[in-house]
Amino acid sequence: MNSHSAPPIPAAIRNAGSHAKAPAVALNGRRHAGVAAADNRVRPIGVFDSGIGGLTVLRALTAALPAEDFIYLGDTARLPYGTKSNEVILRYSRENSEFLLAKGIKMLVVACNTSSAVALAEISRQTVVPVIGVIEPGAAATVKVSRSGKIGVIGTEATIASGAYTRAIQALRPHAEIYTRACPLLVPLVEEGWTDNEIAERTVAFYLESLKQSGIDTLLLGCTHYPLLRGLFERVLGPAVRIVDSAGATAAAVSKRLAALKLARSRGTGSQSFFVTETPDRFVRVGRRFIGDRVESAVRIDR
Secondary structure: OEEEOOOOOOHHHHHOOOOOOOOOOOOOOOOOOOOOHHHHHOOOEEEEEOOOOOHHHHHHHHHHOOOOOEEEEEOOOOOOOOOOOHHHHHHHHHHHHHHHHOOOOOEEEEOOHHHHHHHHHHHHHHOOOOEEOOHHHHHHHHHHHOOOOEEEEEEOHHHHHHOHHHHHHHHHOOOOEEEEEEOOOHHHHHHOOOOOOHHHHHHHHHHHHHHHHOOOOEEEEEOOOHHHHHHHHHHHHOOOOEEEEOHHHHHHHHHHHHHHOOOOOOOOOOOEEEEEOOOHHHHHHHHHHHHHHHOOOOEEOOO
16 A cells, blocks of 8 residues: 544533533433433434535435434634644534534534544544544545545545545555545635636646546545535546545445434434534525525524
């Protein structure tokens, strides 16, 4: 394989909160609180990202689980996470988790590659509900479709520096050749809605040149913002390179985990609620590019 390249969550937040629908009981198999399974099934699923990129995961989740309610938090005031230190990323990820836990969620989806790479293990240890990230599902999907084992991975600086995707892919396919590239300018482009103009295309071509020369047959989009640039990736790399994002694989992992824990809702039509830390109007405008008119409004919270 070649690769190129704090304090715990307060107990009160785990169990309730001023905005909670009901006490957040332990649903991960480690504790038993004596609450009927039917009560747990009606709880929402929490999803967070550094901004709007996680809406690509939410889109896949709502398609796979149409009966579920989702609460989405985009930390738009503090993006991008990818240029921050691990300490800061961990703190932000904890705060996002605390907010969603206070809503009485039954499962937490970390729809941010950077948070998944840096903070997932600690959040999972300190949280009483099941937690699923995007790294392992994305790696598994990539290994499945790569023919030659020459795999490119692009992501934020923090995600690439963490080596999380390299380890996950290597665990599944030890002899894979993994070529990584940090692409720090792509998240700001997507957040601005610049997904198909000359500036975006030149930036993508610059970042992908070395991977293209390496002869990869599969490119893993290691950031949930990147699917909105998929058309540019396809133009730059050509039809011989398969492009994989983690959204669909993550939704499948969530569905499987809910079924195993008997937490899935089988009837009804689910809803989505959106919270942001800055500029709701902008989130709604750009977010509609991800999941359409389902982003009708967003509530701003203080940080």
